Amino acid sequence: MLYYNTPLRLVLCLTIGLSATACNGLNIDPEDWGIGGGDGSDDGDAASTTDSASSSSQGGGSATAGSGGAGGDATTGGAGGDATTAGSGGEGGSSTTTAGAGGAGGAGGGATTSGAGGAPPLDPACGPDTATFADVAPILERSCSNQYCHGNAGSPAGGLDLRTAAAASSTVNQDAGSCSREQALVVPFMPSKSYLMNKLKDVGLCNPDEFSMPPGSALPDSEIKTINDWICAGAPDR
Secondary structure: OOOOOHHHHHHHHHHOOOOHHHHHOOOOOHHHHOOOOOOHHHHHHHHHHHHHHHHHHHOOOOOOOOOOOOOOOOOOOOOOOOOOOOOOOOOOOOOOOOOOOOOOOOOOOOOOOOOHHHOOOOOOOOOOOOOOHHHHHHHHHHHOOOOOOOOOOOOOHHHOOOOOOOHHHHHEOOEOOOOOOOOEOEOOOOHHHOHHHHHHHOOOOOOOOOOOOOOOOOOOHHHHHHHHHHHHOOOOOO
């Protein structure tokens, strides 16, 4: 069949790389080449052109770029961690501190007891008048603290020093040495319980043989009242 199909034979001849001269030996009619009659130079030119075309066609196969590989999947970021939820704060403590009830006061020592509101109880022997130790000191110095009685620094009578510098500390809340029972010479705010007033008035003495003060003659009532008012004022040392 190739024999009768001359154009197809020519194409195959050129495809397998034969030259135009070789293909011409296959008794292919020049008209089948698609070339009109002409001189030999034209045939040579045509053959050269054909050889060139054949040689060009014989080159390496067509370069077809391979398709690129599929790109990797986009990395999907992991889901973020759960938001931290702060716990609710504990309940605040009470802002008000309740003070505990105060304890009961202990029983006071001594014979003096304060009345309601911290004021001393009213002694029946006390009036509206008061006196200071400065009012009492001259009376004691003049009548009681001479060197033969309660003013002897080495050995005062009855061990009681009534000099100005020592009179208050020697009498206030101090026991009377002449009494076998407990009896304070001066109880602040309470002249009726102060043994010094008994000695001055010569009443309620502890011993029958005991002398009043000062011995031999009593103090004037005005001076006794001054000492009484001093005790009613709390027997201050000034």
